Amino acid sequence: MNSKSIISLPSPVEQAAAQGIVVPTGRREIQIGLGRWTWHVDRTSALVASVLALAALLTGFISLALGDIRVPFDQLLPALLGDSERRYEVVVRDWRLTRVLLALVFGFALGISGAMFQSLTRNPLGSPDVIGFSSGAYTVALALMLFTTAGAAQIAMGSILGGLLAAALVFIIASRDGVNGFRLIVVGIGVGAMLASANTFMLLAAQRQVAMSAAVWGSGSLNSVSNSVLGPSLVGIALFAVAAVSLQRQARILECGDALAISLGVNARRLRASMVIVGVGLVAVTTAAAGPIAFVALVAPQIAARLTGRSELDLLPAGCLGALLLVSADTIARVAFMPVQLPVGIVTVCLGGVYLIWLLVRESRS
Amino acid sequence: MAASTQRANTKDAPPIASVLQVKTNASQGTVKHAAAGSQVDSTGAKLAWLVGLLLLLAFIILCSLAFGSRHIDLSVAWRSIVEPSLNSEEVQVIRQLRIPRTVLGLLAGIALGVAGALIQALTRNPLADPGILGVNAGAQFSLVAASFFLGSLSVMASIWWALAGALVATLAVYGLSLSRRGRSAEPATLVLAGVAFGAVLSGVTTALVLLRPQIFDMMRVYSAGNLNGHELSTVMVIVPFVAAGLLISLCSAGSLNAIALGDAPAKALGVRIAPVRIAVIASVTLLCGAATALAGPIGFVGLMIPHVVRWLFGVQQGWILIFTTVLAPVLLLGSDILGRIILPHAEVSAGIVTAFVGAPMLLILARRKKASTL
Numbered sequence: 001m002n003s004k005s006i007i008s009l010p011s012p013v014e015q016a017a018a019q020g021i022v023v024p025t026g027r028r029e030i031q032i033g034l035g036r037w038t039w040h041v042d043r044t045s046a047l048v049a050s051v052l053a054l055a056a057l058l059t060g061f062i063s064l065a066l067g068d069i070r071v072p073f074d075q076l077l078p079a080l081l082g083d084s085e086r087r088y089e090v091v092v093r094d095w096r097l098t099r100v101l102l103a104l105v106f107g108f109a110l111g112i113s114g115a116m117f118q119s120l121t122r123n124p125l126g127s128p129d130v131i132g133f134s135s136g137a138y139t140v141a142l143a144l145m146l147f148t149t150a151g152a153a154q155i156a157m158g159s160i161l162g163g164l165l166a167a168a169l170v171f172i173i174a175s176r177d178g179v180n181g182f183r184l185i186v187v188g189i190g191v192g193a194m195l196a197s198a199n200t201f202m203l204l205a206a207q208r209q210v211a212m213s214a215a216v217w218g219s220g221s222l223n224s225v226s227n228s229v230l231g232p233s234l235v236g237i238a239l240f241a242v243a244a245v246s247l248q249r250q251a252r253i254l255e256c257g258d259a260l261a262i263s264l265g266v267n268a269r270r271l272r273a274s275m276v277i278v279g280v281g282l283v284a285v286t287t288a289a290a291g292p293i294a295f296v297a298l299v300a301p302q303i304a305a306r307l308t309g310r311s312e313l314d315l316l317p318a319g320c321l322g323a324l325l326l327v328s329a330d331t332i333a334r335v336a337f338m339p340v341q342l343p344v345g346i347v348t349v350c351l352g353g354v355y356l357i358w359l360l361v362r363e364s365r366s
Numbered sequence: 367m368a369a370s371t372q373r374a375n376t377k378d379a380p381p382i383a384s385v386l387q388v389k390t391n392a393s394q395g396t397v398k399h400a401a402a403g404s405q406v407d408s409t410g411a412k413l414a415w416l417v418g419l420l421l422l423l424a425f426i427i428l429c430s431l432a433f434g435s436r437h438i439d440l441s442v443a444w445r446s447i448v449e450p451s452l453n454s455e456e457v458q459v460i461r462q463l464r465i466p467r468t469v470l471g472l473l474a475g476i477a478l479g480v481a482g483a484l485i486q487a488l489t490r491n492p493l494a495d496p497g498i499l500g501v502n503a504g505a506q507f508s509l510v511a512a513s514f515f516l517g518s519l520s521v522m523a524s525i526w527w528a529l530a531g532a533l534v535a536t537l538a539v540y541g542l543s544l545s546r547r548g549r550s551a552e553p554a555t556l557v558l559a560g561v562a563f564g565a566v567l568s569g570v571t572t573a574l575v576l577l578r579p580q581i582f583d584m585m586r587v588y589s590a591g592n593l594n595g596h597e598l599s600t601v602m603v604i605v606p607f608v609a610a611g612l613l614i615s616l617c618s619a620g621s622l623n624a625i626a627l628g629d630a631p632a633k634a635l636g637v638r639i640a641p642v643r644i645a646v647i648a649s650v651t652l653l654c655g656a657a658t659a660l661a662g663p664i665g666f667v668g669l670m671i672p673h674v675v676r677w678l679f680g681v682q683q684g685w686i687l688i689f690t691t692v693l694a695p696v697l698l699l700g701s702d703i704l705g706r707i708i709l710p711h712a713e714v715s716a717g718i719v720t721a722f723v724g725a726p727m728l729l730i731l732a733r734r735k736k737a738s739t740l
Contacts, residue, residue, distance in 0.1 A: 173729050183732050190728035193497075193665060197721035200590045201714060208583055212576065219572055294565070342573055349569030356562035360542045 045317055048308045052320035056107070056327055060100040063331040064092050068338055098230055099222050103330040103344070104323045106222075106290060109237045109282040111304070111322020112244050112315045114297030116279035119251050119313040120272060121184055127298040128167075128283040132188045134292030135195035136166020137284075138218045141291070142199055145214050146206045156288030163287060166191060167280055220293030220345025222330050229289045236285040243278045244315055251275060252312045293345045295352025296322050296329075303355075325351070412679060419692045430468040430699045431460050434706050435713075466598040471699040471716070473601065474593070474661040477608045477653035479694020482668020483675070483686050484615050484653075487622040488646045489556050495669035496654040499556065500564030502663035504535020505655055506589065507567040513581055514574045521600050521660075529607070529655035536651050539563050591664035591717015593702050600660070607656035612691070614649035618642050619683040626681065664717040666724025667694050673731065697723070 078084035140162025300322035329347040431443035508531025542559040701719035
């Protein structure tokens with residue numbers, strides 16, 4: 001891998017040319033599954049993904065102990081299994097477990113969604129934030145929160161709908177002889193700015209208390225997630241994740257160029273549509289429950305690609321890194337300013353921004 | 367020659383540029399515009415346009431005095447300025463509320479427009495805008511941080527804080543985007559650096575604001591971008607800042623023309639680039655800091671107006687600055703007036719209207735055939 005390229009990874013075409021096309025890797029692979037459903041896993045990817053997954057789980061586990069009531073580490077596992085003092089069990093199982101699990105799952109979803117978008121737009125800045133999904137979701141959710149008596153479920157549905165509309169709008173405006181990555185980003189900034197203005201206007205019209213809670217949701221927050229969210233979120237994300245994995249192989253071929261993909265029998269148009277649906281679906285489930293959480297989808301695939309040294313779509317490491325990022329960020333958000341719990345989105349914005357800045361500095365030094 | 371410069375630039379560009387594929391060169395713009403032949407070329411025609419636009423500005427100023435929740439006749443608006451002895455309730459409304467508002471609109475419009483034109487010229491980046499480059503986020507962050515740690519601020523103090531924040535953000539973003547040779551800031555890198563830095567600052571700002579409900583209320587109003595709520599004496603405080611910024615910008619117009627050709631040609635023409643950069647960054651900071659301190663982060667004026675001016679009147683920096691000075695307040699005051707009359711009971715902040723007027727403009731720019739060169 002070219003050490004100079006910070007955000008631009010070596011093009012898939014180069015890689016394909018260098019390494020043979022259909023399975024663009026000369027590395028050792030592990031095969032899982034049977035026949036048509038055989039799943040080739042690169043060994044480095046698998047290793048990186050497992051390490052990251054372990055790190056994420058460990059962080060989540062430690063996070064269970066932290067907070068205004070500290071649970072001694074030797075009591076953690078017993079409390080989790082229901083074999084400890086009652087107060088520890090309540091704190092760990094009833095208060096913190098849902099939140100930690102959701103942080104892990106949502107982080108995973110954001111990571112693979114970002115990987116899908118970056119593969120789709122062939123642009124490392126491709127992310128649900130950039131295509132306006134988050135702003136659209138926030139606008140509709142804000143309108144419902146401030147001006148109607150809609151419940152959580154309706155707000156969730158509305159925010160998904162708003163996100164989809166905004167994303168569709170951005171894609172339609174940006175497409176002219178195909179979607180060019182730069183144009184997509186500029187259009188995303190434009191549409192995002194308009195929606196953000198609309199949001200500011202609505203916040204101005206609202207009472208302070210309502211506006212503040214809406215602002216917390218709008219930054220992306222796991223503060224008020226309840227147990228009832230866990231089940232539907234898990235099912236939704238599992239379904240989309242399976243769909244994403246089944247698209248991975250074709251998506252890698254598409255990265256080598258439309259002409260090649262078509263000659264190999266890939267229906268490029270349908271594949272792109274499926275990738276958008278899966279990518280947006282994953283973000284939608286997350287946004288519905290936690291609000292728009294910034295930067296995880298953007299950053300996770302990038303760091304994962306650096307760890308594995310692979311530039312093509314590689315879902316599992318990206319997802320596991322997303323989980324690690326979000327669970328760490330949420331722990332910081334929960335614990336750093338006790339007794340106030342910050343929205344996790346604020347922490348991810350800072351971490352993500354610092355990461356981007358670090359990339360730029362590194363480039364200027366090299 | 368323009369083409370070869372362009373190619374040389376591309377070759378030197380860090381890999382990041384290939385990602386965004388922003389290739390900009392004002393000289394390319396010249397060729398394109400000249401070929402299109404749609405712009406006003408002769409000096410005489412430009413002067414005629416200038417007079418026309420000044421009349422438009424005067425009309426908009428008068429409208430800004432007359433329109434609002436209480437409609438006042440244009441003639442009364444005019445007489446309230448020229449007849450100091452005139453006194454009535456309507457005249458009081460104009461003198462105490464609408465004159466400060468209009469003056470702030472005029473000053474902030476000029477400041478934001480000229481800052482946008484300068485930063486676009488310096489970075490050769492058509493997307494450069496004080497908002498996108500994180501200057502506003504810097505000013506806002508510094509205001510919030512100051513009121514978080516020091517309590518409420520006087521107007522003068524808040525201007526200085528906003529200026530300091532704008533300066534630090536400008537320097538940081540520009541410094542971050544310098545290429546490894548430390549010579550030029552690639553447009554794409556600059557936008558990225560601005561987005562990244564702005565995101566971090568606004569994240570921290572949101573955190574501070576959510577920790578203190580009083581500041582949340584203050585920032586809710588401020589962050590929308592408002593022209594109202596200040597006394598004339600307060601508004602006049604920013605005049606020296608804006609004047610200094612304008613003066614520097616006019617002095618650097620010639621050098622910016624050369625820099626538009628690329629750094630190497632500019633040097634060949636005898637322009638010393640570093641001092642120009644410092645002057646322009648100082649000027650952008652003064653202009654944006656002053657405007658943002660009082661009016662809040664108003665976006666798109668600095669992005670849009672220089673573009674329109676370049677389309678209409680070509681790429682000579684001197685003319686761009688002059689026409690921007692006239693047209694930017696027209697947009698800002700127009701947006702403010704629209705915001706006053708668009709909803710019968712609530713006012714829509716000027717910053718919100720400019721986003722709704724300016725963003726479609728950005729979308730049209732992005733959709734043009736040569737979107738990569740804008």
